[in-house]
Amino acid sequence: MRHVRGFDVARPLSIGMLVFMMLPLVFLPLASIFIFGTSNGLGNFWAALTAPEAIFALKLSMATSFWATLFNVLFGLFAAYVLSRYNFLGRNALIVTISLPTAIPTAVAGFALLLLWGPYGTLGRFLRPQGIQIMFTAGAIILANIFVTFPLAFGVIKPVFDTMSRSLEEASATIGATRVQTFWHVTLPSLRGAIVSGALLTFARAVGEFGSTILVSGNLAGRTQTAPLYIFAKFNEGQIEAANAIAIVLALFSFLIFSVLFFARDWLDVD
């Protein structure tokens, strides 16, 4: 390739090639959501978006993802604290087990939950006579979300714990702080970035969860139908516009979360 003075030909060519390769793989699929969704006019789009079932599905997704995220961040904090502060037999086994759920196909995860909590499941059969039904409720969706996003927050928080100097906590103790005060004033502020990014990752993943949710929720419109399930259902019914409207919302939403994660990196890791 010719090298003109001060101008590297390889540069625009390689950038162009990169964009060209991503075009059919990423850009065009995303673009088509927006093109199709609004092709019949914004009025139709808005009507599809504000249909009661659609609103319900979005709300349900947000709510179940929120509770799953809250649980997994708190659990991730606790697990990271225990696993980086104490050394014990079986510690590595626990770390692997916590990380396992991401490696399991989501359909398998949903199936496993059904086998445990379902009306005839290992535990569910004892709950049924009590009138307690966990599967096919919003609770089941939260359980599924917790399961599939289990290690995400933990995975972000634990490395920060590992690299955090013990002497900070020791200093706090010698100054006179209790463990709780030390955790609140010293440990937690250093984890802020990890907690926020762990939460965003978990939430984004939970909102999009499909495979396990469709098994455990029962997919009842207006009752246990989350946004991804709504898209799937409407598509099967041939209501492409309805599906498309929600698809746009979910796409924008994940775009927003990853923008925050990417552009707020400096703020998140601020020292």
Next chain:
Amino acid sequence: MAQVARMMKQSVTPDFKESVSQTAASVVGVSKFFGKTVVLENISFDVAEGEALVLLGASGSGKTTILRIIAGLEQPYTGKIMLHGKDVTELPARERGVGVIFQSYALFPKMTVEKNIGYGLRIRKRSRKQIKQTVNELLSLVQLEEHRKKYPSQLSGGQQQRVAIARTLAYKPEVLLFDEPFGALDAQTRVHLRREIRALLRKVNVPAIFITHDQEEALELGDRIAVIRLGHIDQIGTPSEVYNNPATEYVATFLGAANILEGTIHNGHVEVGSVQIPARIDVAKFSEGQSVKLIFRPEDVSVSKTQTLPSGHACLLSGIVEEISFVGAYERLRIRLDPGGSAACDAGDTPYYLTTETPESQTAKPIIATRPKPESMATKLRQGDRVFIGLTSFTILPSDSRASPGPDSSK
């Protein structure tokens, strides 16, 4: 605020040594094992009010463990820790009121300088006004007023260290513990900072324990030095005691350079090879014929071209200058002693003795001498010159001094 005010008042005391008699902290018979490894064995010492004690030892000597046990970050197996007469062995770190300045300073990265300094008072639920006042006083004490809003990462190493000190002074610690305080700094800053800290400590009159492996630092910082080796205190005493009268060979060699010659006790004298040196020692401590070590510092060696040595110098031997090196502040000579002990020097009123026995190989080993500039200018020496050697002072220790600590170690 009252605490700092009290500290300031104490600082007016002209001579801080007046209060030395009062014990601020005691370590009593502390032992510690990690598994079967003995880390500390029966360590005991006191720190007086306002005193700076330096624990000097190589890495792995157990000095950091002593510090952590005093702070309550580790538990001893036996023994106890007393702070101002109170047994705190069973107390957790947070209830001991000890100030630890960590090697890394351990400043809280997400807090500003003033938040760091006020931390101890905030968790003690002091009033906002009181915290503000104390923080202001401490900021001016450590001269960091203009950096109050900065984060630790924006400060230099020395500034961070001052924040760390101020942070502990805020709650008026019983004792300050410095863990290798200058380890992370370059040589120049180190010298500057340790003088600064020494001055600051005199001002606030808080007893301090320093940990270091740097003998120069120990000599300059400490009112007293405890030399730690393999979990033992080999010797504890003032810098001049430890330097001039080392209790063990280890102490002698760890604190500066030392020449060591082997000899035996004979008729109340030390016999090194064929030379007898009149020993100013308590002969009762040694038995006739016991093998001993004669230890002297390079600067205790006086070198003369003639047989006349300044009065008061014990004449040792004659030797040949093997090597002369210029080390900046002084000149260093390597002198190989004559094997025969043929020299007879006229050393004023100090008698010397020569035996006619066969010389031992000991005397053929080289010794190191240093001479200050004026002297090396006045009497120029060259390689190969024959010189007469005298000693201004020396220490005699039993050859198995490793096993028995010197008589001073009980202090």
